[in-house]
Amino acid sequence: PDQYRVFGNPIKQSRSPDIHHIFASKSQQIINYQKQLVDIDGFANAVADLIDQGGKGANVTAPFKEQALALADELTERASLAGAVNTLTFKEGKILGDNTDGEGLVQDLIINKVLLKQRRILLLGAGGAARGVLLPLLAQGPSAIVIANRTVSKAKDLCQHFNDERLSACSFAETTGQEFDLIINATSASLAGDLPPIPTSIINSKVVCYDMAYGKNETQFLQWAREQGAVDVIDGLGMLVGQAAVSFAIWRGVTPQVQPVIKKLRAALK
Template sequence: MRKHKNEDFNYALFGNPIHHSQSPQIHNFFAKQTKILHIYKAINIPLNQFSLLVNYFFENNIQGANVTSPFKKEAYFLSNKLSKRAQIAKSVNTLKKIDNKCILGDNTDGVGLLSDLNRLKFIKKNFSILILGAGGAVQGVLLSILSLGCSVYILNRTVSNAISVVNQFKQYGNIKIFEKNDLKNNFFDLVINGLSRNVQYKNNLIPLSLLSSKTFFYDMNYGLENTPFLNWCMKINAKYVADGIGMLVFQAAHSFLEWHGILPKTDYIIDILNKN
């Protein structure tokens, strides 16, 4: 195994790829704001070495870590204990060292997304919501959205993955596979994109008859340039559109809370990142 010099950081992000991630910048803001010794580094993990490397880091200096695509499911299986929300999501984005024998798995994606949708005023109780995707991120956010009493429709490339997500969450609220005849004479209030960043969107992705000028569009992806989903939103002249930078900041703040017991301030960080 290639040796990593990890004496100089105590928190990390594990993913592949991670070069686009703004999490280290966000955690630096939190560390400065709270004056807590919190040195956070993004680490690209080779696809077949997740548990080997994570165990290695946790046996050394690492006290906690975030986990991103494609390892959230592996993180779920690696955790020795789970928070209730991670248990339900079957997906973990936050790891915390309890002691040398125990790693706690949590999931802060749901509270992160909901906090940002509330900040943007993009969500209300009982909304009809179309969610694109059925991966770890979507599993992480569904409990929060269903808890609001919203009706959720899942559209995913691999239908069997969508069916499995619907079966996983149907006891928590109104969720089904999207079919073109859904919402007859009605519109989606909100469309959330939870697909991988580089997926290209065809014009006929969602029947335009199911969208209105009041529909909100939220991309969990983010980046310096517009994401492909946001470009698609522009093409269809969507009015209310946001990327996932706010979600990223809020989920990071809730991971910080899990690790240090303090919820850092977030609004000024979202403003700074939006201006970059």
């Protein structure tokens, strides 16, 4: 079978091998996809070893996404603008780098019937997770994406980097009085059980709230948003499966069904 890996440090937590093996079996394919713990200074060697063994591709997770970008011979525009690569494809002696995180998010929003065209989006956070999804979000035709961040200068840098007139930057407090259709939490605050300090007044019965994080329990952000009356709250499990599905399609030429896999992972969280 064709060989694939997910490289990271740590890597124990990764669900990618399970997800890709389900995609493969549902599409009558045989692949071998393993997780591999890579030394902090061993990323380039790990990739070279996989290529030597005839590997076809790899996913890349923290902290190697920037190194994967640097290692790739060719990049997609979305990977280049994201400044990070999560999907490597080895083809005809070349390393191709892509980033499927943003498309995974967009597809999950579409599955959840969240409209993006002509809508106003508030993106919380200006780190790697936020940067990684901006181009695919912009491609859906929103009327505005406001990037709010604790460190406002980082949000401003992102606006400059993407150079799109629909983008603007502000502090969390400065979102007061603005109206949004969708709020996406791309801060790492959830991971620490924290809440980005946005005003309660921007949550109303028309706002959908999305958290890129997920877990056994509802994230702090989603719990808070639900209590404030948001019309819908969605966690990032679908984005995880979505980014894997886009990688799988790049490698295998088949777009897998995500719904059964999301269901299965959701059940396993309980």
